[in-house]
Amino acid sequence: xxxxxxxxxxxxxxxxxxxxxxxxxxxxxxxxxxxxxxxxxxxxxxxxxxxxxxxxxxxxxxxxxxxxxxxxxxxxxxxxxxxxxxxxxxxxxxxxxxxxxxxxxxxxxxxxxxxxxxxxxxxxxxxxxxxxxxxxxxxxxxxxxxxxxxxxxxxxxxxxxxxxxxxxxxxxxxxxxxxxxxxxxxxxxxxxxxxxxxxxxxxxxxxxxxxxxxxxxxxxxxxxxxxxxxxxxxxxxxxxxxxxxxxxxxxxxxxxxxxxxxxxxxxxxxxxxxxxxxxxxxxxxxxxxxxxxx
Amino acid sequence: xxxxxxxxxxxxxxxxxxxxxxxxxxxxxxxxxxxxxxxxxxxxxxxxxxxxxxxxxxxxxxxxxxxxxxxxxxxxxxxxxxxxxxxxxxxxxxxxxxxxxxxxxxxxxxxxxxxxxxxxxxxxxxxxxxxxxxxxxxxxxxxxxxxxxxxxxxxxxxxxxxxxxxxxxxxxxxxxxxxxxxxxxxxxxxxxxxxxxxxxxxxxxxxxxxxxxxxxxxxxxxxxxxxxxxxxxxxxxxxxxxxxxxxxxxxxxxxxxxxxxxxxxxxxxxxxxxxxxxxxxxxxxxxxxxxxxxxxxxxxxxxxxx
Numbered sequence: 001x002x003x004x005x006x007x008x009x010x011x012x013x014x015x016x017x018x019x020x021x022x023x024x025x026x027x028x029x030x031x032x033x034x035x036x037x038x039x040x041x042x043x044x045x046x047x048x049x050x051x052x053x054x055x056x057x058x059x060x061x062x063x064x065x066x067x068x069x070x071x072x073x074x075x076x077x078x079x080x081x082x083x084x085x086x087x088x089x090x091x092x093x094x095x096x097x098x099x100x101x102x103x104x105x106x107x108x109x110x111x112x113x114x115x116x117x118x119x120x121x122x123x124x125x126x127x128x129x130x131x132x133x134x135x136x137x138x139x140x141x142x143x144x145x146x147x148x149x150x151x152x153x154x155x156x157x158x159x160x161x162x163x164x165x166x167x168x169x170x171x172x173x174x175x176x177x178x179x180x181x182x183x184x185x186x187x188x189x190x191x192x193x194x195x196x197x198x199x200x201x202x203x204x205x206x207x208x209x210x211x212x213x214x215x216x217x218x219x220x221x222x223x224x225x226x227x228x229x230x231x232x233x234x235x236x237x238x239x240x241x242x243x244x245x246x247x248x249x250x251x252x253x254x255x256x257x258x259x260x261x262x263x264x265x266x267x268x269x270x271x272x273x274x275x276x277x278x279x280x281x282x283x284x285x286x287x288x289x290x291x292x293x294x
Numbered sequence: 295x296x297x298x299x300x301x302x303x304x305x306x307x308x309x310x311x312x313x314x315x316x317x318x319x320x321x322x323x324x325x326x327x328x329x330x331x332x333x334x335x336x337x338x339x340x341x342x343x344x345x346x347x348x349x350x351x352x353x354x355x356x357x358x359x360x361x362x363x364x365x366x367x368x369x370x371x372x373x374x375x376x377x378x379x380x381x382x383x384x385x386x387x388x389x390x391x392x393x394x395x396x397x398x399x400x401x402x403x404x405x406x407x408x409x410x411x412x413x414x415x416x417x418x419x420x421x422x423x424x425x426x427x428x429x430x431x432x433x434x435x436x437x438x439x440x441x442x443x444x445x446x447x448x449x450x451x452x453x454x455x456x457x458x459x460x461x462x463x464x465x466x467x468x469x470x471x472x473x474x475x476x477x478x479x480x481x482x483x484x485x486x487x488x489x490x491x492x493x494x495x496x497x498x499x500x501x502x503x504x505x506x507x508x509x510x511x512x513x514x515x516x517x518x519x520x521x522x523x524x525x526x527x528x529x530x531x532x533x534x535x536x537x538x539x540x541x542x543x544x545x546x547x548x549x550x551x552x553x554x555x556x557x558x559x560x561x562x563x564x565x566x567x568x569x570x571x572x573x574x575x576x577x578x579x580x581x582x583x584x585x586x587x588x589x590x591x592x593x594x595x596x597x598x599x600x
Contacts, residue, residue, distance in 0.1 A: 138536045273435075
């Protein structure tokens with residue numbers, strides 16, 4: 001008998017009640033809402049055009065430095081483009097990449113996990129082999145291949161990351177389903193004549209939602225970092241679209257003379273990813289303390 | 295045990311075969327590979343000759359088999375940019391990448407283990423909180439940005455350490471720590487939560503009741519079992535390390551596979567990218583195989599359960 005099914009009843013009984021008394025993580029929530037609002041409202045904000053080049057205005061420092069002006073509060077880059085506006089527009093790219101990728105990956109991964117856990121046996125074994133093989137594959141390699149053959153694009157970044165990322169959802173959800181399958185309500189649903197589809201969608205899926213939400217939140221930050229790394233390498237979102245990763249890459253050569261070009265996009269990534277990670281940690285501690293995180 | 299190793303080996307081979315098919319299809323499906331190889335000014339005749347010479351006029355299955363046959367022997371064709379055999383470049387760069395990865399892994403183990411264990415033992419204290427801050431920062435800081443900041447300040451302004459290259463031991467320090475940082479965060483967290491669980495278990499309480507010295511309870515009895523989840527994730531850590539290495543090598547001008555990949559992308563050098571991806575995937579597969587075997591040794595249940 002598989003070791004996992006032996007330990008199950010005990011694990012199910014030990015599932016701790018959610019601690020509701022903890023305070024909401026206001027700071028991370030505020031940071032995330034601020035960036036989401038900026039990203040959504042970017043076209044309405046009457047910022048400078050993020051693509052507008054002006055060689056006369058290249059490398060203007062931020063406003064608090066000696067030569068800084070309020071026209072470009074965070075300065076300008078190598079081509080005289082407004083940094084503030086590029087960071088706001090970059091938030092659209094980063095957040096969209098993070099959210100879309102994680103949604104695609106979690107939908108597919110959860111489906112695989114539900115099916116594997118529900119049917120068990122050979123189906124489970126085959127699906128989990130696939131999952132393990134996928135999970136240990138470095139995300140970036142696939143993106144590199146796509147970038148060189150098909151050419152770098154938003155879609156390719158999403159596809160390359162999602163193709164690897166689903167595996168983690170599949171593993172975790174499958175583990176949960178295995179636990180749930182031993183509980184009485186599933187047996188009762190079966191006795192009442194519920195079919196596979198109904199049990200999976202109505203009984204198993206709602207019970208894995210907590211975990212799913214925690215994982216999704218924790219992984220948005222990770223995806224944003226991976227997307228930025230790819231854009232930094234030139235295998236992500238192609239210029240001139242403002243993406244934080246490629247902005248850092250563009251400023252790299254001028255770090256000594258124009259530090260702001262690389263520093264601000266980096267700080268933006270740090271803030272957003274930190275906020276998602278802190279929120280994810282809070283959600284996990286509150287709703288799913290047994291979930292192990294990488 | 296032999297059956298277990300064999301089935302895992304087979305899995306790795308299947309995974310690699312699938313990847314090689316994907317690479318092959320992508321290279322063919324996205325237009326004529328000759329566009330990637332020949333210069334823009336090539337004539338029709340040159341195209342036809344190159345097609346024959348490279349065997350592109352043969353059936354796809356035959357082409358694939360010859361591609362795999364050559365790849366296994368380390369023959370990946372010529373680099374478009376360096377105008378040298380890709381296999382030669384690989385042999386030059388691979389040892390540098392391996393030595394950096396080993397150094398970074400050593401750094402992260404040396405930091406993550408004591409920190410993870412002590413954070414669990416001294417749960418709720420300042421040390422624990424400091425460890426949590428390190429962990430969450432480690433997972434939120436973009437590695438390539440950290441690398442740039444370190445190059446600018448520690449290597450540039452303060453001139454304490456070399457900014458790039460791999461000539462001396464000192465040049466290992468910055469890239470090694472940058473690369474190890476991300477792994478430290480994940481490993482420490484995992485070790486902490488596993489230790490907390492184990493320290494709460496019956497057998498650890500029994501060991502204490504029996505009068506075993508506390509340090510031995512922690513570092514021998516408890517740690518041994520807390521290691522199981524860490525080993526489970528070791529393969530994934532390695533995959534993360536490889537991914538991060540591409541970025542780190544690029545910033546620190548480290549002459550390894552990652553830097554080679556970066557140069558490959560910027561010049562759309564398909565043979566190089568193909569070679570780096572397949573080689574890296576093979577290395578990751580071998581490491582995973584090793585981890586699985588190690589796991590089966592530590593936790594005998596695995597051998598029978600799977």
